[in-house]
Amino acid sequence: MIESKELQVKEKQEIAGPPEPTGTGLVFTPDVDIIETGRELILLVDMPGVASDDVKIDLHDNLLTLSGAVKPWEGPGESDVLVEFGIGKYHRQFTLSEVVDQGKIEAKLEEGVLRLTLPKAEKAMPRKIAVSAG
Numbered sequence: 001m002i003e004s005k006e007l008q009v010k011e012k013q014e015i016a017g018p019p020e021p022t023g024t025g026l027v028f029t030p031d032v033d034i035i036e037t038g039r040e041l042i043l044l045v046d047m048p049g050v051a052s053d054d055v056k057i058d059l060h061d062n063l064l065t066l067s068g069a070v071k072p073w074e075g076p077g078e079s080d081v082l083v084e085f086g087i088g089k090y091h092r093q094f095t096l097s098e099v100v101d102q103g104k105i106e107a108k109l110e111e112g113v114l115r116l117t118l119p120k121a122e123k124a125m126p127r128k129i130a131v132s133a134g
Helices: none
Strands: 026-029 032-036 040-046 050-060 063-070 088-095 106-110 113-119
Touching: 040 088, 050 106, 050 113, 063 113
Parallel strands: 026 088
Antiparallel strands: 032 040, 040 113, 050 063, 063 088, 106 113
């Protein structure tokens, strides 16, 4: 039986426990969509306001850590009148299984969305098995 899923808008949430106890400022959990094809997993990570130079991706002991920082927009001599956009850091972690070929992971940041392509290992790829007669 297939259950339908409703799409719900999620507000930006501050992360429950600080991932960097020595850091200061707000830390947010970025929203992530995960898409699977026969050959790869694709993670779409929402990180508005983060420049590509401010994104960090670390892979250690099957733990994929994504982080990024939004720098304040004010220039010299400018002061805030109204601030609605949360300034801070983004942080999210994923545990990878042997299904992912960790040596071939690629990342691209475009228009505030980090796209991670995690190719599946050859042994996890779907394949067709030929049936011979006789």
